[in-house]
Amino acid sequence: MKAKPGELILSLAVLGLGISAAVGTSRLPSAGGYARIGPDLAPAVIAGGLILLGLWLLYETFSGGWRNAANDDATARGEHRFTPSAFIWVSAGLFAQVVLIHRAGFVLAQAALFACVARGFGSAKLARDFAIGLVLGLSVFFFFVKFLNVNLPAGWLKPILGGAGI
Amino acid sequence: MHGFSISLTPLNLLWGFIGTILGTFIGVLPGVGPALTVAMLLPLTVKLDPTGALIMFAGIYYGAMYGGSTTTILLNTPGESASIATALEGNMMAKNGRAGPALATCAIGSFVAGTIATILVTLLAPVVVEIALKFGPAEYFALMVFAFTTVAAVIGSSTVRGLTSLFLGLLLGIVGIDSQTAQSRFAFGVPELLDGIDVVVLAVGLFAVGEALYVGAYASRLEEKMEQIKGGLWMSKEDWKRSWPAWLRATAIGFPFGSIPAGGAEIPTFLSYAVEKRLTKHPEEFGHGAIEGVAGPEAANNASVTGALVPLLTLGIPTSATAAVLLSAFQNYGISPGPMLFQMQPDLVWGLLASLYIGNVLLLILNLPLVGMWVKVLTIPQPLLYAGILVFATLGAYSLHQSVVDLIMLYVFGLLGFAMRRWDIPVAPAIIGLILGPLAETQARRALAISQGDPSVFFTHPISASILALSFLLLILPAIVKMARLR
Numbered sequence: 169m170k171a172k173p174g175e176l177i178l179s180l181a182v183l184g185l186g187i188s189a190a191v192g193t194s195r196l197p198s199a200g201g202y203a204r205i206g207p208d209l210a211p212a213v214i215a216g217g218l219i220l221l222g223l224w225l226l227y228e229t230f231s232g233g234w235r236n237a238a239n240d241d242a243t244a245r246g247e248h249r250f251t252p253s254a255f256i257w258v259s260a261g262l263f264a265q266v267v268l269i270h271r272a273g274f275v276l277a278q279a280a281l282f283a284c285v286a287r288g289f290g291s292a293k294l295a296r297d298f299a300i301g302l303v304l305g306l307s308v309f310f311f312f313v314k315f316l317n318v319n320l321p322a323g324w325l326k327p328i329l330g331g332a333g334i
Numbered sequence: 335m336h337g338f339s340i341s342l343t344p345l346n347l348l349w350g351f352i353g354t355i356l357g358t359f360i361g362v363l364p365g366v367g368p369a370l371t372v373a374m375l376l377p378l379t380v381k382l383d384p385t386g387a388l389i390m391f392a393g394i395y396y397g398a399m400y401g402g403s404t405t406t407i408l409l410n411t412p413g414e415s416a417s418i419a420t421a422l423e424g425n426m427m428a429k430n431g432r433a434g435p436a437l438a439t440c441a442i443g444s445f446v447a448g449t450i451a452t453i454l455v456t457l458l459a460p461v462v463v464e465i466a467l468k469f470g471p472a473e474y475f476a477l478m479v480f481a482f483t484t485v486a487a488v489i490g491s492s493t494v495r496g497l498t499s500l501f502l503g504l505l506l507g508i509v510g511i512d513s514q515t516a517q518s519r520f521a522f523g524v525p526e527l528l529d530g531i532d533v534v535v536l537a538v539g540l541f542a543v544g545e546a547l548y549v550g551a552y553a554s555r556l557e558e559k560m561e562q563i564k565g566g567l568w569m570s571k572e573d574w575k576r577s578w579p580a581w582l583r584a585t586a587i588g589f590p591f592g593s594i595p596a597g598g599a600e601i602p603t604f605l606s607y608a609v610e611k612r613l614t615k616h617p618e619e620f621g622h623g624a625i626e627g628v629a630g631p632e633a634a635n636n637a638s639v640t641g642a643l644v645p646l647l648t649l650g651i652p653t654s655a656t657a658a659v660l661l662s663a664f665q666n667y668g669i670s671p672g673p674m675l676f677q678m679q680p681d682l683v684w685g686l687l688a689s690l691y692i693g694n695v696l697l698l699i700l701n702l703p704l705v706g707m708w709v710k711v712l713t714i715p716q717p718l719l720y721a722g723i724l725v726f727a728t729l730g731a732y733s734l735h736q737s738v739v740d741l742i743m744l745y746v747f748g749l750l751g752f753a754m755r756r757w758d759i760p761v762a763p764a765i766i767g768l769i770l771g772p773l774a775e776t777q778a779r780r781a782l783a784i785s786q787g788d789p790s791v792f793f794t795h796p797i798s799a800s801i802l803a804l805s806f807l808l809l810i811l812p813a814i815v816k817m818a819r820l821r
Contacts, residue, residue: 178757182498189505192520205782207512207519210775214504221498228494236491238758247552254550258724262543262748265728266741281728282721285546289554291717300718304725316381318733 172240175229183222189215257288273323278305338688346389349382350689353390354696355704357397362404362708363723364411365549368639369655369765370541371398373534374726376663377733384667384682389689391663395656396448396693399639400701403440403632404708408433408561416599416635419607423620423627428561430623435569439577439629441701442569446578447585447633448694451640454589455647456687459676462648466673471780472791474649476801478774481651483805486763493812495759502750503767506531513772514779526739533662533769535731537655539744540761542727544751546720551752554720560712573625580610580629588634592641592653599638599654606634640690647671647683651770655762658769 193215196208228234239245261284268277282301283294291297309329312318322329356378360371375394379387406417407424420440427436469477486500487493509520510530521527569577584606591602610626611617620627645651650672652658664671669682676683701708714722731744754761785791793799 174757178753185502185505189520196519197515197517205779205787207515207517209779210504210771211508211519214501214508214771217497217501218505221494221501224494225498234492234495234757236758238756242552245552250551251554252551254554255547258543258546258550259745261721261724262728262741262745266738266745269732269741270738278725278729282725285550285721285724286717288550289717289720291715297718297721301721301725304722308725308729312377312729312733316378318377318380319736320733321736 171229172233174240175225175234175237179222179225179229181222182218182225186215186218186220186222189218254288254290257284261285261288268323270321271323273325274320275302275305275309275325275329276323278308338691342688342692346386346689347692349386349390350393350692350696351700353393354397354693354700355393357394358401358404358697358701358704358708359397359711360726361398361401362711363401363719364405364409364712365545365720366723367402367541367656368395368398369537369659369762370727371401372656372659372663373537374542374730376534376659376666377730379663380666380733384669385685387663387667388682388686389692391660392686392689392693393696395639395660396444396636396690396697397701398656399636400441400444400697401708403444403635404437404705405712407436407440407628408709408712416603416638418600419603419631420628420635422607422631423624424632425561426621426623427625427628428623432623432625433561435573435625436623436628437705438569438702439573439625440632441698443577443581443584443629443633444636445694445698446581447588447637448640448697449691450582450585451589451592451637452687452690452694455593455640455643455690458593458644459648459683459687462644463673463676466648469673469797470795471777471784472795472798473801475774475777475781476792476798476805477649478651478770478777480801480805481645481653481770482763482767482774483808485653485766486760487809487812491758493809495757496763499754499759499761500763500767503536503764504771506536506764507768507771507775513776524739526735526737529735530772531743531768532731532734532740533659533765534734535740535743536747536768537659537765538727538731539747540751540754540764541655542723543744543748544755544761546724547748547752548755549720552756554716560709569625576614576616576625577629580606580626581633583609583613584630584633585637588637588639589641592638593644599635599642602634602638603631606630643690647675647686648673650773652766655765658762658765661769 189211193208193211196211198206198208242249261281264280264284265277268280279298279301282304283298286297287294309320312320356375357371360366360374361368372394379390382390402417403420405411406421407428410421410425424436427433482500486496509527511518511528518528587606587609588602592599607627607630610630611620614620614624614626616624642653642657645653646657646661650670652661661671669675728741728744731740734740751761781791782789792802
């Protein structure tokens, strides 16, 4: 039986992670204290474990597929086929947040995230979603800054938000 | 009794009240389980004193679980594996127009099971503390290995995938500065990584971001059918008669599973379902909405989750993803659960236990009247719902350190969570591995330092040796059973 690409990639990823961890471990100093138990002991055990598990997963991949795994047919799982646009929009929203939060500030970053995720889940009203995100971001901002005394970046909205935030 | 005098101040009651409402509100949202709820609401407590924060957590914890069962019954979308058994009969009852009694038996059953389980925790914890005080590092290490084995290998559909998840968590736990030698490990020169990876970031990434990516990609265009609550919430005399034995039996099943580090409320809920199905006088109703089938699993879930506080508080060992997030909340306050906690900060422990009783009562008086409001939460359209979940979830992770690195990690863990969900790799072992791994490493190194590097210390101490042997047995037992069957 042919190996499934997803399972093959994940198995190799686990194996690769184990090997990289082993390489990283070999660069750590081993002599620690008089008991010869250094900071490299646990990483070595974990790296070894990951390598073994990667090999085990590979074995399952090539001997009939992973055991008791989820059905590969999305409709058989009661779901629809993979929708790339949803995946991309949600990712885009999170990227926008990372880029914006320390420049444009917390409120705008959360509004952008909100609009992108809603778009990814099939909402067609981008402007309305952005507005909802803005209101949500603003209320959270004031609740955190004024009530909880947790500072959040004000960014571009600093002139409007006044002294609040950082 | 002293505990009540601490937690029953008006301000602390207010925090408990707010915690219960928020916990239920977030817990009701489909796709948000208790672990994520606690992780998301963690930043709200940063400015509270420890006692107030813990009381709020008790409310959040119980609220999140009850909120989850409301969603399970009305939408038939179990937010976590422990709710699957509730969904079986609960959603059928709702389809037959009996959503009210189903929700009521959940609420009252949770209250009964939660209260009895809290009494048992109060009685049992000091006994466990007595024993735990005699434990050395080797015994602790063995106990943690046992906890690892049960959460990773015994529960779930595949031992190898459970262990893979656990080792991923253990690897992430290594990142940062080694507490004993100040050596930086796997931090790649990124200063933000030196403090290690926060459990909240991992939990929010795997649960919230991963879930949003997954549901968006595979389930965003599906029609969801919500059952309406027709008629009253009240249970008939017959309902009561059939519910209360189920609650009590389920408590007896759930509590032991939670209190030994055997991980997860999944097994006891299914066990309780099976027991009720066997004992019922109305077997024909099972599969069509039998009230015992809701009352039992729901009570078992609550009893087991409460029971999990025994290992968490007395040994510092979390046995579920939710307990792992709670442990990280404790650590944020500089509280390290374990036998010493009962001696050093008795006020805090008994205050927390008292607030569990109060949390249970609050839940009961709040939730039945407010159920109409929770149902409205469920009618939020899916795009806005998930957009909102991500706004609040990323807020929870970001406000910890105000760090963009945390947000980037959030996305990486989100991709990981997506893959884990798609290829059926359990998430909880990774979260438990992340928080428990470094603790286990410390204990192992202490044990080895005492024995001057002789690894036989784990096998010559009788307690440590027997726990390790038991863990090993649990690990290989499924394989042996399988081989025996093949012959």
